[in-house]
Amino acid sequence: MTSLSTNVELQGLTEEKSLKSKLRRSQRKQKFKAICLVAPLFLFVLGVFVTPICIMLFKSIDNPEVHKNWPETTAILSDWKGTELPPASFYLALSKDLRNSSENKTLSAAAKRINFERSGMRSVITRTARNLNKTPLESAEKEAGKLLESHKRWGELATWQAIKRSSSPYTSLYLLNAIDLTLDNDGSIAKVSEDQAIYLNIFGRTLWISLVVTLSCLVIGYPLAYLLATAKASLANMLMIGVLLPFWTSLLVRTSAWVVLLQKNGLINDMLISMKLIDEPLVLLFNRPGVYLALIHLLLPFMILSLYSVMKSISPAYMRAAISLGARPSLAFVKVYMPQTLPGVAAGGLLCFILSIGYYITPALIGSPQDQMISYFIAYYTNQVINWGMAAALGVVLLVCCALLFAIYNRLANKHDLKMG
Amino acid sequence: MKAIRTALFSAITGGLLAAQVASAQSLTVVAFGGASQEAQRTVFFKPFSATSGNQIVEDSYNGGLAKVKAMVDSNSVTWDVLQVEDPDLLRGCESGLFEKMDWNKLGDKGQYIESTISECGMGHIIWSNVIAYNRDSLKTGPKNWQDFWDVNKYPGKRGLRKGAKGNLEFALLADGVKPDEVYSLLETEEGVNRAFAKLDELKPYIQWWEAGAQPPEWLASGDVVMTTAYNGRITNANKEGKNFQVVWDGQLYSVDSWAVIKGSKNKDKAFDFIAYASSAKVASQYPAHIPYGVAHKEATQAIPEKIAKDLPTYPDNLKNALREDTAFWVDYQDELNERFNAWVAR
Numbered sequence: 001m002t003s004l005s006t007n008v009e010l011q012g013l014t015e016e017k018s019l020k021s022k023l024r025r026s027q028r029k030q031k032f033k034a035i036c037l038v039a040p041l042f043l044f045v046l047g048v049f050v051t052p053i054c055i056m057l058f059k060s061i062d063n064p065e066v067h068k069n070w071p072e073t074t075a076i077l078s079d080w081k082g083t084e085l086p087p088a089s090f091y092l093a094l095s096k097d098l099r100n101s102s103e104n105k106t107l108s109a110a111a112k113r114i115n116f117e118r119s120g121m122r123s124v125i126t127r128t129a130r131n132l133n134k135t136p137l138e139s140a141e142k143e144a145g146k147l148l149e150s151h152k153r154w155g156e157l158a159t160w161q162a163i164k165r166s167s168s169p170y171t172s173l174y175l176l177n178a179i180d181l182t183l184d185n186d187g188s189i190a191k192v193s194e195d196q197a198i199y200l201n202i203f204g205r206t207l208w209i210s211l212v213v214t215l216s217c218l219v220i221g222y223p224l225a226y227l228l229a230t231a232k233a234s235l236a237n238m239l240m241i242g243v244l245l246p247f248w249t250s251l252l253v254r255t256s257a258w259v260v261l262l263q264k265n266g267l268i269n270d271m272l273i274s275m276k277l278i279d280e281p282l283v284l285l286f287n288r289p290g291v292y293l294a295l296i297h298l299l300l301p302f303m304i305l306s307l308y309s310v311m312k313s314i315s316p317a318y319m320r321a322a323i324s325l326g327a328r329p330s331l332a333f334v335k336v337y338m339p340q341t342l343p344g345v346a347a348g349g350l351l352c353f354i355l356s357i358g359y360y361i362t363p364a365l366i367g368s369p370q371d372q373m374i375s376y377f378i379a380y381y382t383n384q385v386i387n388w389g390m391a392a393a394l395g396v397v398l399l400v401c402c403a404l405l406f407a408i409y410n411r412l413a414n415k416h417d418l419k420m421g
Numbered sequence: 422m423k424a425i426r427t428a429l430f431s432a433i434t435g436g437l438l439a440a441q442v443a444s445a446q447s448l449t450v451v452a453f454g455g456a457s458q459e460a461q462r463t464v465f466f467k468p469f470s471a472t473s474g475n476q477i478v479e480d481s482y483n484g485g486l487a488k489v490k491a492m493v494d495s496n497s498v499t500w501d502v503l504q505v506e507d508p509d510l511l512r513g514c515e516s517g518l519f520e521k522m523d524w525n526k527l528g529d530k531g532q533y534i535e536s537t538i539s540e541c542g543m544g545h546i547i548w549s550n551v552i553a554y555n556r557d558s559l560k561t562g563p564k565n566w567q568d569f570w571d572v573n574k575y576p577g578k579r580g581l582r583k584g585a586k587g588n589l590e591f592a593l594l595a596d597g598v599k600p601d602e603v604y605s606l607l608e609t610e611e612g613v614n615r616a617f618a619k620l621d622e623l624k625p626y627i628q629w630w631e632a633g634a635q636p637p638e639w640l641a642s643g644d645v646v647m648t649t650a651y652n653g654r655i656t657n658a659n660k661e662g663k664n665f666q667v668v669w670d671g672q673l674y675s676v677d678s679w680a681v682i683k684g685s686k687n688k689d690k691a692f693d694f695i696a697y698a699s700s701a702k703v704a705s706q707y708p709a710h711i712p713y714g715v716a717h718k719e720a721t722q723a724i725p726e727k728i729a730k731d732l733p734t735y736p737d738n739l740k741n742a743l744r745e746d747t748a749f750w751v752d753y754q755d756e757l758n759e760r761f762n763a764w765v766a767r
Contacts, residue, residue: 105517115755125751126515198763265642284528286628369583369629369765380762383487385755 057399060178060392063171065113066163069106072099074167074302081184082161090160091144095132102129110166116387117173117183118162124151137268158185174393199377199394203401206373209363213295217303217352218345220296225307225344230316247301254363258294259285262366291367303348310344350409354402374398427476447476448690452504454481455634456657457546460710463697473697475690483631486513489682493518498684501691504545505680508586508750513680514541515751520681526692527699537716542678543695546707549675549733549742550587552668553655554647555640563647563740565670566595570623580636580648583629585761586750587649587673590743592619594671600743607749613757617764629765640665656731667706667731669738675745676716708732 067074072093080086101107107129108122115122128150135146147154165171165183176182176189180197184190191197228239246254261267262284269281284290314337322332360375374394381391450466452458460482466477480500482488486509492498505513513519519541524530530538537544552569554562563569569579569591581588592614593603596619606612628645630636636650637658652672655665679698697703705720707713712731714731715721721734729735733742 105515108512108515112755119756122755126752171765198766202766213549263642264644370767373767377762377766384485385758386487386490 010225038094049382053399056392057396058392058397059388060174061170061172062389063113063166063169065109066167067169069101069104069110070094070167073097073163076165077160077164080160080164082157082164085155085157086160088140088144091147091154092140094163095137095143095147098125098129098132099137103131112387114163116275117166118158121153121159121162124153124159127151128154161185161187168181171389174389175396177390178393178397199397202372202374202377203397205371206357207401209291209295209371209373210353211300211355213292214303214349214352215290216296217299218349221300221303221348222341222345223305224300225267225304228304228308229311229314243301243304246297251298252361254298255294255365258290258297258366262290262293285366286368288367288371291363291371294362294366295356295359298359298362299352302351302355306348306351307341307344310341311346314340346413350406354404357398357402446686447478448502448505448687449478449500450502450694451480451482451500453483453633457630457633457651457713458652460653460657460707464703464707465694468703469694469697473690473693475693477694483633484509485499486518489513489518490516493683496684497618498682498686500682501685501687502647502694503680503682504677505542506677507675507745507747508754510539510542510678510680511747511751512754514539514638517629518681518683520685520688522681522695526696528696532701532718533699533716534721535725537584537676537678539678542680543699544676545679545698546677547674547714547716547732547734549652549669549679549738550582550591550649550673551652551655551733552647552671553636553650553652553665554642554668555643556664556666557642559646563665563668565668566591567597570595570619571648572623572626575646577646578626578628578644578646580628580630580639580650582649583765585632585757586754587748588620588746588761589613589616589757590673590745591649591671593614594738594743595619600671600741603743607753613760617760620764624755624767637663637665652731652733653713656712670741671747672733672738672742674733674742675747 049401073090076090076093077086080090098107103109107126111122111125114125128147131150132146137143153159162185165173166188173183177192178199180200181189182192224239224243228236229241231239259266263269264281264283264285266285268284271277272278273281284293318336318340319329319332322336323329327335357373358375359373360379363371364376364379365372375398378391378394378398379392381387381394443605452461462479466479469475470477484506489500490502492500505519510519521540522538522543527543533544537547552563552566558561559575563571563575568575577599581591590603593616594600596615598606607616620665628639628648630639632647633651636645636648637654639645639648641658641663652667655667658667678717679695681688684729685691699717701717701719701723704715704717705723707715708728710722712728714732714734724732730737732738
């Protein structure tokens with residue numbers, strides 16, 4: 001009896017085991033199929049999105065200009081303590097590098113980098129190189145003499161310390177500058193001088209503008225989305241076209257249209273003056289209100305569509321049930337309808353906020369220099385000054401800010417069960 | 422079905438080949454857009470295409486070397502000939518961004534004004550930053566930089582080009598510094614501080630422009646009461662019926678040159694174009710379309726008086742004029758622009 005039952009049990013267990021392994025195998029197959037389907041997109045995103053971002057992040061610490069173009073000076077400075085003035089052999093190495101790099105057309109790159117480390121060095125280096133090139137290469141003492149004659153800065157400790165710092169393969173100066181810090185002469189971290197410390201201010205301004213724009217979009221978009229979701233089909237379709245049509249127009253066209261509307265003799269001022277509401281034209285362009293107006297106009301469709309998609313899926317039965325249970329319509333709205341729209345609010349808010357943080361062209365065209373956001377400076381360093389290290393560093397700080405905000409949002413979302421998935 | 426497929430295939434390949442040939446034949450010339458590029462089109466681009474058979478593709482930009490550097494570094498040079506400001510020319514030449522000028526094609530150096538030719542650049546125009554105002558809005562306008570800074574006498578907004586170049590010189594001129602002392606003063610810390618302090622006085626009234634077409638637009642729409650501008654744009658706006666006035670006192674003039682970008686695939690055609698555009702006969706026609714001086718000595722002599730009086734190099738206009746110091750800006754551009762940016766963003 002017992003052997004029969006154990007046999008049956010054993011058979012049951014082996015059946016169970018083989019069933020489990022069969023299940024695991026089929027699950028693995030499914031996973032493999034899923035990975036195969038996703039693999040092309042994943043590789044595409046990796047190549048086109050993740051890799052360039054990593055390269056950009058790397059540029060913020062990459063420091064090739066001096067150690068690649070001035071190899072002898074870099075080598076001879078690597079053992080230098082930095083506490084007293086270097087001997088004549090250092091001047092010889094520097095002179096050789098100056099001559100070689102001015103022939104190879106790499107002098108200005110190195111000069112620019114060292115100028116970033118210590119202000120004023122660019123002119124010192126280029127003028128010294130010009131003077132050196134007029135004479136042949138001679139002994140260490142003679143070259144030292146020529147350098148010191150060219151400019152007194154070659155006799156200053158701070159100059160050599162700056163060159164040593166610039167010649168390391170990686171640098172922290174770009175990242176430090178992006179948060180208004182810099183390196184002292186002896187290499188310790190110090191605050192940047194008051195009139196040069198703008199980036200923390202600008203980051204704050206960027207986050208503040210984005211916050212105001214997001215909240216305004218929410219306040220304006222919520223009633224509009226509600227109307228869209230609950231109106232009759234014909235009316236809703238017309239309103240939807242009204243929301244989508246500007247959305248389909250180019251960003252630049254919309255921004256330029258705002259310039260035409262808001263300028264001193266623009267349509268808005270003309271209309272207000274002809275209606276005798278004001279005497280003098282209002283200043284609506286090249287200031288903060290103009291920027292807010294344009295940004296809200298640009299980001300509103302995102303908010304409306306996010307809210308609309310969530311509101312559309314809320315059955316009207318809930319409201320009716322709440323009212324039938326005795327709640328006033330307003331109470332029913334607040335207690336029953338609104339909480340169900342929170343995922344849409346969160347999605348739309350996050351979308352608007354992150355888009356707004358990155359906006360460049362709209363504040364550039366409509367705002368004054370006091371309204372420029374961080375992306376303007378990233379573009380400035382990329383396009384006008386060609387300081388890609390600084391542009392990358394500002395981008396890194398912006399990326400970290402966004403990641404932090406997203407992590408906070410995730411934390412809150414988990415607590416209140418607002419996950420978007 | 423097969424016939425359609427083959428026809429489609431051959432049409433596509435034919436089209437691609439044609440496009441390849443067309444792009445290989447066309448020369449890309451980049452200038453500053455707006456009225457000056459229109460004048461260049463009439464005097465240089467169209468006639469050159471007609472006489473040499475090389476198609477010219479135009480593009481425009483607002484100055485600076487970033488795009489050029491990106492092209493040369495990544496070895497995908499799509500621009501061939503570039504109109505470039507003096508400090509950018511010197512910088513670009515030092516950094517190996519431009520080809521050396523081919524004097525075999527350009528002819529004898531002696532026929533050009535000396536300060537307009539260099540290792541990598543062929544002088545194109547002599548242009549100037551001037552004060553401009555609308556005579557319809559201001560019956561008596563500013564006469565010099567002190568007037569520009571005087572907000573009590575002339576209330577209203579002023580336009581200034583965004584950037585340190587030019588504005589620091591104007592600030593010092595408004596503060597009473599003589600033109601020949603401006604640059605030696607700007608090389609010192611005190612001089613730069615003085616210039617920024619003077620700019621601070623005017624800051625609440627400044628509206629910044631970046632494209633050359635903006636100042637005449639703003640004068641016409643009344644957005645600013647006076648502004649700095651490229652002199653040619655103002656004179657050309659007057660040709661279109663506006664009533665603007667150019668103030669020559671304290672003008673800051675400079676030279677723009679043609680340069681060929683290093684690694685350009687149409688190097689020979691580029692030098693052909695530059696030789697054509699700099700020749701006496703062709704160059705002498707340019708000032709009639711927009712009042713900028715030219716580099717060819719003979720062409721300069723041949724300009725009629727009516728046009729010559731609007732040029733920056735006309736003797737009367739050169740009183741109290743300041744020539745932009747290229748070497749100074751090449752050396753100090755970076756840090757002064759950084760300081761300017763920090764100042765303007767507050």
